[in-house]
Amino acid sequence: MIEAIKNWKLHILVLIFVIVAEWIGAFSFPIGPGKVVLLPMLYALIMGIFSGPKFLKLANHKDMIDAGSLIGVTLMLLMAKYGTTVGPNIPMILRTSPALILQEFGNLGTVIIGVPVAVYLGLRRETIGAAHSIAREPNVALIGDIYGLDTPEGQGVMGVYICGTVFGTIFFGLMATFTAALGIFHPLALAMASGVGSASMMTASVGALSAMFPEIADKIQALGAASNMLSGLDGVYMSLWMALPMTEWLYRKFYKMKYGTYPSQSAVREG
Template sequence: MVKNFIYFLLFVLAVIATAELIGIQSFTIGSMTISMLPLVFAIAIAMLLGLPYLRKGILKKIYSKKNVEFASKYLIFIMLPLMARYGSDVAPQIKEILQVGWVFIIQEIGNLGTVLIGLPIAILIGLRREAIGATLGIGREGELAYISEKYTLESPEGRGVISLYVIGTLFGTMFFSIFAPVLLDFGIRVEALAMASGVGSGSMMSAASATLVARVPEMESTILAYASASQLLTSFIGTFTMVFLAAPLQQFMYKFFVRGDKK
């Protein structure tokens, strides 16, 4: 048992070292610059080597049941120093943040984008009640709890939210890490993108803001301060936005689209 855990520790160090030695890789497609940070390589390597049919020999010991359980149980604690770091990013800029405080609140409404953009697409490609679960939010714990309370997780709505949860867990950070700076090339200001990064998942916010920092390093302190302030705000009022805005809007749009569909 202890031996497996030592393998786990060494493996984590090896993955960190590999990811850091690969470093930041940027490439351009047309006018878009795509940057990949060590964190993307880290999660990709750790996930790929954990594929069930690769788990033989040493990998089987590293990805033992106990070790994977340890990783998922304590992931949140491994993340805490990052959250503590954000305090030091926000503190020096607290005045500026409070000055544009209302902008932070306004952009929270942007979290309705999951319904506004996601729901029509979902219905267009033929999803029905699953779409309710899959587009209410970005499918984190908050939505999971709400949907399970209202529809249970065995319902189509429940399947929708669970699927989104799984996809978000596996690919969310990679998606935001790559997608966030792409919008820079569409002329959106880095401050706005930093604010938008507070999507409601700590790791997705970190991935989005980290890539923004890599692209605009001279704005590092502002980016991290705005992103984490917005994230904090989302954790406070995100539930309200979901229950009082996203859910009613979704019901309204769902009825509208599905009725139009039958004609």
């Protein structure tokens, strides 16, 4: 952490990305009955991706590791800022608390969609780790504790974790704007849905919604922050008691549909 803070090259790159992104500003275009908003955060993320060793090589592997170690610190500051919006909206949050708690059942949709796709793509026991959740830190710890991270299940959850880290924020920001532009769901419902247990993904989604509906931006931020906190608390239990058993069951069913036989017991034990 100390070495990362002393990495001046990294700080200068980040400052340049922020200045350029803010200079571009928010960009919106109409779609259907609403509009899609692209925020400076999205531009900064894209510039960060292309600055890495795989593309422009402005940042090396060590710089990427240093940047990753500082994410937690910056998100703590961001969540503290969001915390200031929760207090004034406590009555509204209490009124919506049943919905905030029950929304965790939406995680089962990940299982229902993810398992068939993973098996179809040829994944074996990796499906269990990859498709049981959104694969954030608590889920990685859960899979590591039950199966071990050096197993196929561990490889599956780590693969989704890495993809979510790289692309999740961009995906959530765009998904929030496109969904809001359709006008099907109330923006406060979308704010609650933004809290999936990832502060960065929630921030991208809430930021886009706040830009689209500035008149209720404080309520959007408060519900997004509260939802994200509750997802972090009850998400692990939902995964342990419902999502993982359901994933195991669906995996066996779809494996048999594709290969004509159930997974061997030896493969299960090795997993």
